[in-house]
Each structure stands twice: as structure tokens, then as C-alpha cells.
Amino acid sequence: MRDTTPHYEQQYLDLMRHIWRHGDERIDRTGVGTRSILGATMRFSLADDAVPLLTTKRVYWKVAAREMLWFLSGDTNIRELVRQGVHIWTDWPLDAYRRATGETIDRDAFEARIIEDEAFARQWGDLGPVYGAQWVNWPRYEAAGDGLYRRAAQGHNQIADLVAAIRATPGSRRLLFTGWNVAEVANMALPPCHMTYQFQVSNGKLNGLLFQRSCDLGLGFAFNIFGLSMITRMLAQQCDLEPGEVVWQGGDVHLYLNHAALVEEQMERIPSGAPRLRINRRPSDIFSYAIEDFEVINYAPQAHISAPVAV
Template sequence: MIRLGEYQYLELLDYVLTHGDERVDRTGVGTRSIFGSMLRFDLSDGNVPVLTTKRVYWKTAVKEMLWFLTGETNIQTLLRSNVTIWTDWPLARYRNATGEQVTQKDFEQRIINDDAFAQQWGDLGPVYGKQWRRWAGPDGKQYDQIAGLIETLKLNPTSRRMLFHGWNVADIGDMALPPCHMVYQYHVTSQNRLNCLLYQRSADLLLGAPFNFVGASALQLMIAQQTGLSPGELVWVGGDVHLYRNHFDQARQQLEREPQHPPQMKLVRHPGSIDEYHIDDFVLENYASHPAIRAEVAV
């Protein structure tokens, strides 16, 4: 039997936990890892892959995606929207540079209140948004990959070149974290359905991937609306798919839970451009989940 929806994710979680290769990773935490996996989610019926076997804070994931689309790279905007998922990297840099063991809460509050401090310590380098919206070419021009994608979807929807990516080799060394979800490719069917294939080179299966499913789905809904298409499939492809050693117990806990019916995500407004969406434009209906599962991010 072909497993669909969240069951695919749980089977992958179980496989990595039981068969993953034991590895020493960049963070020093250690992982169990497999190489190469694919999940397929059908968005055409309104359902979205917001996991139900644990509470996923979907608004945080959508806010992050909206932040990427602005082209910004400073966490100040995120923190002012109560999104703290990117704080670990600049906080670690600040502590290492100054020796001050400031708490995360105090560091975040200072970023929010002090623009000069935020400019110095809150920037992540040329991460996702910079590459998506302001890729620097050798000709000195900046290239907006998102605008180019939308234009091609409207004018030449059978193109095989409808993609954007964030792996700018020249900028990798200046990034707080090189892009994990690095390539998004789009495809339009003869029924005018918009499909997306997301390639993720590195997938933190317990914490990261569930957020990436939500962000990619929200982006697919926005792009479909802007181009007069309807959502189709979201195809997620993972390269190094792993569980951190300090996530094993949480994964076992999640595997004991039975998935609920998937929720539906809707856009309640049709903005004039991809740049005009806000979090209030997104509504998630019929979301019933098991309780949240807490786990530490490996930095």
C-alpha cells in the first residue's frame, strides 16, 4: 500500500531512527543519517502538510517564509514578529566575540530595541532572502529570482527553467548558515496546477523539515494565486536526512502517535503582488494535533 500524507513522514522518521548511519556532524551533537529521500504531498484538495502527530507552530513557519520574500537578512524584523528560530546563530557569534554570556531573552530584546546593535549583531549574512531577491551577478546587477519565476510562470508555463535557489558559492562563507532548503523548481500541468519540487540538501527531520513543509506550501499557494493557477503537488526531496542524537527520544514519542486528518490552508485575500502578503492573509482550518514535542536546535 502506498502511504500518503503524514504517514510518509512517520515512515521516514522511523527508518532514519532504526537504520540511519551513525555520524559525527558539524555541530558535535551527532546524528543518524540516510542519504536521499522523497515525500509527496497533494495540495490540490486544500490539504497542507502541517503535521498532526505534534503541534507545529505553522504561523512561525509562514512568517519566516514571508521574511525570506522581503529579501531581508537581519533577525530584528523576525523578532518583532515574535519569531525566534534564527536567534541561535547570531547569539553564538555575539557570545564568542564578546565573552558576555547574555541570555537569549536579553539578547533578543536588545536586538528589538537597539537598531545599531541589531545592525552589528543581528545580521545573518547573505542568506535566503538576499539570494532569492537580490542575487549579485558578475555584471554588478542584482537579480530577483522570485519575480523572474512568476513572470515565466505567466508567460511560458511549460518552461523547464522555472526555479530559484540560494546556493551562491561566492557568498557561502559569509552566511550564518548555508541554505538547507536550497532549490525550488516549479512545473505547470495541463490542468493548470502548479507543482513544486523542493530539494533540501540537509534536513533536520524532527525540527527543521516540518517547518520547511509548511513554508514551501505557503509559498506554493502564494505563487499559484499570483499566476492564476491552482496548487498541485509539493514534492520534497531530502539529501542528508538526519536525526540528531538528542532527538531520538522525541522521535520515538512522535512515532507512537496516530496522525489526525490533515488541515486546510487558505488565502483570504488576493494581494496585488508577491510582496504584499501578510500573516493575516493565511488561515489554517480544521487543525487538530497532538501536543508539541520540545527539542533543542543543534547550532
């Protein structure tokens, strides 16, 4: 009998079509303009190593995986990403450098200086207290006497505490971490878009949910859903659970007006295939994974569709 179950990616394409046709057209922070809705949900199974990679265009999943491992390291400087050939965070410090100095340096030359000059990287490559800083080093304060408090040398490691909580209290409704630190948002190059992750243990399986306050559906979502799937799989492995499903929830979900070519082409494509994500090693802890531990098989996407990033 012919399987009539919709492909997992169809819900993404349906959401894209709805926003493009019915979204509220508005001027956004970048000045580019978007079509936007408030509130959307998608669900994807992780059973049998399934991973919701988009198949209607190529997603460079290793870039997304390297970014997730960088978050977990607590690093907030682009230097290590650039060394690995990951450019997705360069535009923000590059823009800040150009505005501060008036120099019309291109991205390649800027990244070369970041790699070659440690002092330059410290000054111009840091993004402020973005994701990794909040995930593994959320600021703590200690009494310093005379009613004063000082910032502790080591902050709160939300990820380590999450692993311990999943193991010790799997029925808890507090299995989560967040990057939205109100006190530090103003110092971040970009406030967290994928801001809060929550997890649930059910029948020996770990389910993961991401609330994303702002989602660039045309470009960013493909990385966001892969990252959610990846960290859910990693946590499940570390906690002796099977991966269940991932739930993605978007707040302001939008398509940029200058992505018209991407959107129109992608909406015409038909999704197919069932890629699988495998983790080939179980490290001693959640922070010891390497890019070589991850493998995607059976991924045969259609051609990449390029589009500009709005900074």
C-alpha cells in the same frame, strides 16, 4: 466503505523510523551526532486547500509563515523576526556575539537589545547573505570601465522573474530559484538547507518541488514542507493556476541523537485529520502578502514535543 488510504503523514513517520533504526550514526558539524541517510522523497497533495502539516505534534505554522514572508522581503537581519516573536534564527547571531565578546548574555536579553538598539541590531543581528538576499537580490555585476566590474545596486530578483516566467512560459523546465550562491556561502550564518525550489505547470495546476541538501527531520522538516506548500499556493494564486502537489526531496536527511525522546514519542503517535490552508486575499504581487492573509482550519494536532536546536 472504509477509506484505507494511508494518512499523508505516514510517509514521514515511516522515514523517521527507517532513519532512527538504520541510519548511519555519525559526528556532524554541530558535534551533537546524527543518524543519517542520503536521499529521500515524499509527495503531498495540495488539492482542496490541503496542507501537509504534521498532526502527530503541534507545528506552529504562523512562525513558518512569518519566516517565509521574511525571506521574500529580502531581509537578512533577525530584528524584524524578533519583533514578531519569531526566535528560530536567533541562536546563530547569539552564539557569534557570545564568542566575540565573552558575554554570557541569555537569549531574551540579546533579543531585547536587538529590538531596542538599531546600531546593535545592525552589528550583531545580521545573518549575512542568507535566503532572502539570494532570492530577491542575487548579486549582479556591471562593467565599470578598464575591464573592471562593480556590483550593481540592485541584484537579480529570482522570485519576480519566476512569476513572470510561469505566466509567459508555463512549459519551461527553468521555473526555479535557488539560495546556493557558491561565492557567498562562506559569509552566511548558515548555508541554505532548503536550497533549490522548482515548479511545473501541468493541466492548469502548479506543482512545487524542493531539494533540501540537509534536513533535520525531527525539527526542521515540519517548517520546510509548510513553507514549500505556502509558496506554491502563493505562486499559483499569482499566476491564475490551481495548486497541484508538492514534492520534497532530501539529500542528507538526519535525526539528531539528542532528539531520542522526540523521535520515540512521535513514532508511537497515530496521525489523523485533514488541515486546510486558505489564502483570504490576493495581493497585487507576490511580495505584498501579510500574515493576516493566511488561515489554517481543521488543524487539531497532538501535543507539542520540544527538542533542542543544534547550532
